Amino acid sequence: MITVHHLNDSRSQRILWLLEELGVDYAVEKYQRDPVTWRAPAGLRALHPLGKLPVIIDGDLTLAESGAIIEYILERYGQGRLVPPAGTPERLRYLYWLHYAEGSAMTPLLIKLIFDRIETGPAPFLLRPVVRGLARSANRAFAQPEIERHLDFLEAELGRSTWFAGEALTGADILLSFPAQIAAAHAGLDARRPRLTGFLQRVAARPAWQRALERGGPYQF
Ligand SMILES: N[C@@H](CCC(=O)N[C@@H](CS)C(=O)NCC(=O)O)C(=O)O
Incomplete structure (x- = not known):
C-alpha cells in the first residue's frame, strides 16, 4: 500500500x-x-x-x-x-501543464509568499522600514506583475476547454490546483477571472477532493 x-x-x-x-x-x-x-x-x-x-x-x-x-x-x-490518450493534442497539453505547474507557475507565487512574510514578519526596529519597504517594492516590481501574467494566461487557456488539457479532468489539473489555490488566497485571484474561479469551484465540489x-x-x- x-x-x-x-x-x-x-x-x-x-x-x-x-x-x-x-x-x-x-x-x-x-x-x-x-x-x-x-x-x-x-x-x-x-x-x-x-x-x-x-x-x-x-x-x-x-x-x-x-x-x-x-x-x-x-x-x-x-x-x-x-491521462489523455497518447498521440492526441490533449496529451501534449497535459504534458505541458504537468511541467508548468511546478516549473513555472509556482516560482513567482513563492517569491511573493516569501516577500509577504518579510513585509509582515519581525525585523529589528531601526531596520524595519527599510526591510519592509524593500519587500513591498520587490512584490510590486516583480512578483505581482509576473503572477498577473500567469493568471491572464491560465484564464485564457481555460477558454479553450473545461479543464486544462481538455474536457476531462487530468493529473495536470490536480497539479495546477495548488498554484491556483495559492493565487486565490494570497495573490489576488478573484471573480475578475471567472474561468479560474470556476476551476477552483469545480475542484472544491469534487467528492474525491472533499474526501x-x-x-x-x-x-x-
Ligand atoms: N517541487 C516540489 C516542492 C516541494 C515543497 O517545497 N514542499 C513544501 C510544501 S508545499 C515543503 O515541504 N515545505 C517545507 C519546508 O520547506 O520546510 C514538489 O512539488 O513536490
Missing part, C-alpha cells in the same frame, strides 16, 4: 486528491509545519535529503516531487484514467 507523507497546508494535498480520484488504498503519515517559520520538521530529512513533502513510499520505492509522484501513480495505478481534505486534515487555502 502507498504511504503518503503529508504536510498540513501544502502541495501534498494533491496526492491525497489523486489517490481518492483513483480509489487507490493509501495510508497517510501527517506532519505539521512550524507555526512561526512555516517550515516542515527537520527530521523529514531522514525520509528525503531535501526534507520537503510530498514524499510517497510504495514498497521499496521512496519518491519525492509532486509531478513525479503523480506521473508514477497514474502509470502504476491509473489504468488509463486522468482528501478529510484524510489530510486542515488545509487553509
Whole structure:
C-alpha cells in the first residue's frame, strides 16, 4: 500500500486528491509545519535529503516531487484514467501543464509568499522600514506583475476547454490546483477571472477532493 507523507497546508494535498480520484488504498503519515517559520520538521530529512513533502513510499520505492509522484501513480495505478490518450493534442497539453505547474507557475507565487512574510514578519526596529519597504517594492516590481501574467494566461487557456488539457479532468489539473489555490488566497485571484474561479469551484465540489481534505486534515487555502 502507498504511504503518503503529508504536510498540513501544502502541495501534498494533491496526492491525497489523486489517490481518492483513483480509489487507490493509501495510508497517510501527517506532519505539521512550524507555526512561526512555516517550515516542515527537520527530521523529514531522514525520509528525503531535501526534507520537503510530498514524499510517497510504495514498497521499496521512496519518491519525492509532486509531478513525479503523480506521473508514477497514474502509470502504476491509473489504468488509463486522468491521462489523455497518447498521440492526441490533449496529451501534449497535459504534458505541458504537468511541467508548468511546478516549473513555472509556482516560482513567482513563492517569491511573493516569501516577500509577504518579510513585509509582515519581525525585523529589528531601526531596520524595519527599510526591510519592509524593500519587500513591498520587490512584490510590486516583480512578483505581482509576473503572477498577473500567469493568471491572464491560465484564464485564457481555460477558454479553450473545461479543464486544462481538455474536457476531462487530468493529473495536470490536480497539479495546477495548488498554484491556483495559492493565487486565490494570497495573490489576488478573484471573480475578475471567472474561468479560474470556476476551476477552483469545480475542484472544491469534487467528492474525491472533499474526501482528501478529510484524510489530510486542515488545509487553509
Ligand atoms: N517541487 C516540489 C516542492 C516541494 C515543497 O517545497 N514542499 C513544501 C510544501 S508545499 C515543503 O515541504 N515545505 C517545507 C519546508 O520547506 O520546510 C514538489 O512539488 O513536490
